Amino acid sequence: MDLPAQLSSLLPAGAVLTGDDMSAYLQDWWGRQTGSALFVTLPKTTEDVAAIVRACANAGHAIVPQGGRTGLTGAGVPGAGDRPPVILSLSRMRSIRKIDAINGSIDVDAGCVLSDVQSAAIAADRLFPVSLGAEGSCQIGGIISTNAGGTNVLRYGTTRENVLGLEVVLPDGMIWNGMKALRKDNSGYALRHMFIGAEGTLGIVTGAVLKLHSLPKAHATAWVGVSDRELALRLLNRLQSCCGERLTTFELMNAEQLASVIAHRPVVASPADAAWHLLIELADMSAPEFLSEMLLAALGAAMNAGEILDAVIAQNGIQRDNFWALRHGTADANRNVGHLLPADISVPVSAVPQFLNTASAAVRNRFPGAQIVVVSHMGDGNVHFGVRFSHRDWSSHDDPGGTEVAVRTIMNDCADALGGSFTAEHGIGRKLADELRTRSDEAGYQSMQRLKKVFDPHGTMNPGCVLREHDQLS
Amino acid sequence: MDLPAQLSSLLPAGAVLTGDDMSAYLQDWWGRQTGSALFVTLPKTTEDVAAIVRACANAGHAIVPQGGRTGLTGAGVPGAGDRPPVILSLSRMRSIRKIDAINGSIDVDAGCVLSDVQSAAIAADRLFPVSLGAEGSCQIGGIISTNAGGTNVLRYGTTRENVLGLEVVLPDGMIWNGMKALRKDNSGYALRHMFIGAEGTLGIVTGAVLKLHSLPKAHATAWVGVSDRELALRLLNRLQSCCGERLTTFELMNAEQLASVIAHRPVVASPADAAWHLLIELADMSAPEFLSEMLLAALGAAMNAGEILDAVIAQNGIQRDNFWALRHGTADANRNVGHLLPADISVPVSAVPQFLNTASAAVRNRFPGAQIVVVSHMGDGNVHFGVRFSHRDWSSHDDPGGTEVAVRTIMNDCADALGGSFTAEHGIGRKLADELRTRSDEAGYQSMQRLKKVFDPHGTMNPGCVLREHDQLS
Known part of the structure; x- marks a missing residue:
């Protein structure tokens, strides 16, 4: 048989x-x-x-x-x-195994869809904070294995920070039961962190205990136009100083990015006219008036200091949803409007303006006809810097492979020079395994090879992913 | 030579x-x-x-x-x-290499004393949140290698969550430079998490990039007496719902623990008369009046609901310091008042009352003459459950070793039964290596052995620590 x-x-x-x-x-x-x-x-x-x-x-x-x-x-x-x-x-493994609201934890199968977990948390008056464009399709095992980021990292961290325990089938078929629902546990090496972000190359995540947070009941949301990315950074600093952890969202996009979202899905108008746009949100447990006043006061002070051009605070849930639709619309727009070469860079938050300057200058110099499309989780130092060619330009392109490499090299060199990373939240996969080899510290790469070899000695778990296939067993 | x-x-x-x-x-x-x-x-x-x-x-x-x-x-x-x-x-390596307030990061040598790093952060209007009794002596490399907890974990997480990057000398003498100051970086396996909490058994941490937070400018602090641990849990839930992340401290101690602190250092009186005591603190960016009102309202509601017996809100910095002196005085008192057998248990937060009940009953049953001394980071599910013998009783004890084992077994069995851990924040060291072997999931322990073997094939890095010496090479 x-x-x-x-x-x-x-x-x-x-x-x-x-x-x-x-x-x-x-x-x-x-x-x-x-x-x-x-x-x-x-x-x-x-x-x-x-x-x-x-x-x-x-x-x-x-x-x-x-x-x-x-x-x-x-x-x-x-x-x-x-x-x-x-x-x-894992798509048939989608049970929510247990929820403990007092402990702030939920035990789930790896195949649960992210939005189903978010809903289950809300039903228990709690928040599971990981949120991203694909949340209606992506699965818990996937976001754990990629250590997914998204739009709530500024306050709640990446997926990694929201995983308390794991269940993993190891490459030899043994089941590791690490389904602990504990905030503190120093019993030996932190095995779960090896599997988080390992993209299924060290074992298969089958279950997880996720961390839940208090559910914010009040939000204040603003769309802000600024003339310059340096000023955006100053505004971020101002908001963190006066609002602290209430600041959950600080997302930057350039006018070109916003225009393509509106072109692709022309239901929402641009709330402001500026070269750079910010979606800002505060969240808290109660007292929405207090929160709106706090945001208004901070933005008023920023306006007086000449930091911002324009600001609209959402007056109701519909307006808030519209602001968010512009942000969440970027992925779809970027898939459909022209041919986009994406990048997923991170640098220290303080270096975001400098990264945008040097990367833009290098791209304009090399590809004068291309459009630069920026959407950034600026509060995390994470920049999705896209270089877009019209479909016509791209289809008549001499050497598309070479252009992809050239764009990637520009991006990653600019990030490297600022102590950054060439993959902030999307991971390595098959696509960036060469890049990981090239840009890794030698002791670090060797350590990764050792990890792979000792957990998956025959190299059968998602081969070619993270480490190149011929680096896995050497 | x-x-x-x-x-x-x-x-x-x-x-x-x-x-x-x-x-x-x-x-x-x-x-x-x-x-x-x-x-x-x-x-x-x-x-x-x-x-x-x-x-x-x-x-x-x-x-x-x-x-x-x-x-x-x-x-x-x-x-x-x-x-x-x-x-x-590492005590001679104590430079603060760099601080970037906008990015919220500080680069330090591993030998820096924790309180020096806290002070450097404050000087830059930022907070390094890890705080514990030994902060005037313990070093950064130590708190990283133990994944230290302390009194701010409820809001800011353990040391692990506050480390962005590491520099490590590997057992073969290679230097891994992972000193990235990034909030997001998915470039391969999360090596730093292997070394955090590994107690120097996989390599020597020589430098770290630590995460800084906005510095709270306002505090509201209360000392609360409750009759029962179940009611303490209800109060925790109430405060998290209405105050969210403002709740930074929720520390429980029993009357016996408080009495021994006061006996050892009789400058501060007990603020309340109750079987159980709570130190509670809220922190925020501004508006101390608003914060005190919020705490007062929450405690008033709890009082009306019959959850608490008594509450004193600190009216000034001196009173706040006095409350904290009672909490920080526990370690010294427990070292000096009688012979204490300590435990460092964690369970799901929701199970803390049940743990206290079953562990107390078992200890009373077995050692009727011993005193039970509890101090708990209750918001993290972490209980320091001490069993205290008078010096006279202890010195005339037949079999002190056997008693230590018996107490430890009671504690750890009670924790296990609730899905807990026998070492929440103190780690394994040499003392608990046997316990780790006994209480580990088989696949988990084998994975730890593999990790040790591949990084330290000759077993020369802190041998006997975490894994027992004869388990390291097998």
Whole structure:
């Protein structure tokens, strides 16, 4: 009996897909990466996952663990050139196992969709703060394995800071039960942090205990126009000093980015006319009037100091939603308006203006016809710097591969020079494995190789992801 | 030339101590653990550390990295029965390398004393939030290697959550430069989290980039008496709902603990008369009146609901300091008043009352003459549950070792039954290595062994710490 048939007999009905039934599992959301697979498995329990992992290990097959396929570096779908692997999709594991509002914790299966977890938290009067454009599709195992960021990192940290415990199937099929719901636990090495952000290369996350926070009941939201990124930084500093942790959102975009969102989805008008735009939000437990007054006072002082050009404070929930629609509309717009070469840079927050200046100058110099599209989680020092070509320009382009490399090199050199990172929140995947090799500190890269080798000695867990395939066993 | 002489010729003057000059480095603060060493080294730079590590590796000597010797599980001083190791004290490496207030980061040497870093942050109008009784002596490398907790974890997390980057000398003498000052960086495996909390067993932390926060300008502090721990939990929930992240402190102690603090240091009177006492603090950026009103309103509502017996809000800085002196006085009192068998348990916050009930009943049953002394970072689910014998009782005790084990077993069984940890913030050290072996999930312990083996194949980094010596190479 071949392996798919063996596994079919072992697992619940419909747990093994082959042939054309696999097609949905072979392509990422972005539509740029398609690969092939031996077959697809759809386990329902952690024990199912362990059984599949053991069977594949015996047969010498590689495994690609898969969440909602919304990742942006190709970690969740097979690469085109790889030995075809087995895809292990967590999408049928979507139970919320337990919620403890007093402890501020929720135990979930890895296949739970992020927005379902957010809703379950709200129903218990709590907040699960990780929030991003793909939240209606991405899965908990995926955001953990990528250490996803999003728009609430400024106050609540990345996914990493919101994971208390994990359950992981290791490459040899053993199950590690680290489902502790504790705020403090110093019992040995911090294993969960090895698996968070490891993109399924050291094991498969099957369950997690997530941290919940008090649910803010009041929000004050503003759209602010500024003439210059230096002034945006001054405003950030001002708001942090007077509002502290109430400041949950400080998102920057340039006028070109805003225009393309509006062009793609022309229901919302631009709230301000400026070269740079900020979406700012404060959140607190109560007293929305107090919060609006606080924001108004801070923005008034900034206006008097000549830091900002214009500011609109949302007067109601609809206006707030409209502001957010402009921010959340960037991903869709950037997928559809022209051909965008994206970057996901981080630098120290204090260096964001300098990064924008040097990167823009370098791009304009090299590609005068391209448009620069910036959307930035500025409060985290994270800049999505896009270089956009019209579809016509791109299709007539001589050397698209070379242009991609050239743009990436400009970005990453500018970030490096400021002590930054070439991948702030999207991870490495297959796409940036070469870049990781090139830009890593030698002792750091060797340490990563050691980690991979000792946990996955046969290199069968998501091979080619994070570390290049030939670096994994050397 | 022998190794101390070799190293003396290589390193700055006074960098190698032998004989009686070593005595201060051989004993921990608690005074219960004393060991022996071949010699002590006092490097001034990261390169010095690397040179010492390489020389010891060549000679096959083990190394015990040492901070302020304030740890409570014996990780920073040699054990009595070990092969004598070389002690590597970071105490001469105490430069603050850089501070970036806008980015909210500070780069420091590992030997910096915690209170010096706190002061440097305040001078830049920022907060480094890790705060604990030993802050005037403990060093940054020590709090990182233990993942220290303290009294601000409720709002700001443990040390782990406040480390952005690390510099580490690996067991082979290579220097890993991970001194990134970034809020987001997903470039490969999270190496820094391996070293945080690893107690110097995977490498020696020589530098760190720490996270700074907005400096609160207003505080409201209360001392509250409650009749029962269940009611304390209800009050915690109430305060989190209405005050959110403003709640920075929620510390519980029993009347016996408070009495011993006052007995040991009789300058401060008890602010309330109750079986259980809470120190509660709110912090915010501004408007102290508003904050006091908020606390007063919440405590008033709690009083009306019958949750609390008595509450005193500090009217000025002196009163606030007095409340804190009672809390910070627990460590000194517990070291001096009778013979205390301490425990450092964590459970889900919601399970703290149940833990206190079952552990107290079990101790009373087994040791009717002993006194129960509780001080708890209740907001983090962390309970320091002490069982105290009078000096007279203890010195006439038949089997002190057996009693220690019996008390520890009671504590840890009660914690285990509630999904807890036997070491919340003090770590494993040499003292709890057996306990870690016994209470670990099998896949988890094997993973820790793998980590140790791949990073420290010869087992020379702080041997016997975290993992038992014979488990390190198996």
